[in-house]
Amino acid sequence: MEITNKFTELPESIQKLLQHINLDVLVSNPTFTPISGEQSRGLLFEIDNSSLVIKWFTQKARADNDIEALLDLAEIEYIPKLYSYEKRSYLVMEKASGSAVSLLLDHGQLSEVELKEIKKQYLHAVHLCYAAGRFDWDFKLDHIFWDRSRNRIMLIDFGEYSCVSEAITTSDIEERSFEFDEDVKEILLSSK
Structure with missing residues (x-):
């Protein structure tokens, strides 16, 4: 797992939870709530009691651009914060409010x-x-x-x-x- 400089802003309990993330954990652990069915490029999960979302990339998205774009745009106020990721697998970012x-x-x-x-x-x-x-x-x-x-x-x-x-x-x-x-x-x- 790669982390960004925003990762340390997360509560320690969330940091620990994210260190062992995989699709089986996302599907079976009640802490993670699916927020959409399978999309063409990913499965979305919300982490309960947080303002975080996990995007698990589907096979179609294995070369997805989301991570690189979020890293490049990290300082722009209109862009969600990226906290951690594993290239070609998933990303953890701020959930859009509103x-x-x-x-x-x-x-x-x-x-x-x-x-x-x-x-x-x-x-x-x-x-x-x-x-x-x-x-x-x-x-x-x-x-x-x-x-x-x-x-x-x-x-x-x-x-x-x-x-x-x-x-x-x-x-x-x-x-x-x-x-x-x-x-x-x-x-x-x-x-x-």
Whole structure:
């Protein structure tokens, strides 16, 4: 198991629990609660009484990009903290708080003011990720979580965050802004 500099911030009991992690333990130990069925790239588990999630990679994801992207983006406030990982097996990271923007939109639970703030933070996150050498090729409103109590977004799903070498341009940000607006319109139209 590899650990990041954030690992020591975890309670000692959680650190010990994570030191012997494997799929059998995740499935059989009641401390770990599945939070989704098998996805194409991983199984997700929440660690009870914590704000942590474990992503166990499926065979399809053995060359998954999540770990490298999370390491590269570790200092960005909109990115979950990565605590530990084993390449080609699993990662342990901060659980995104709040709800997916797509879900909130679909249920009419976002004000126009909140939506503007979400978009502003999202475009700032795109700029910061690009500056760190990463770009998300799989944009979805499902991958943006809004925590109303903290007035903050958190991005999730880093499997398609590819390395980029060129500098970000105004047109790159404008393209993401356009995609954001189009996806919002699509959800709002379909929920009427």
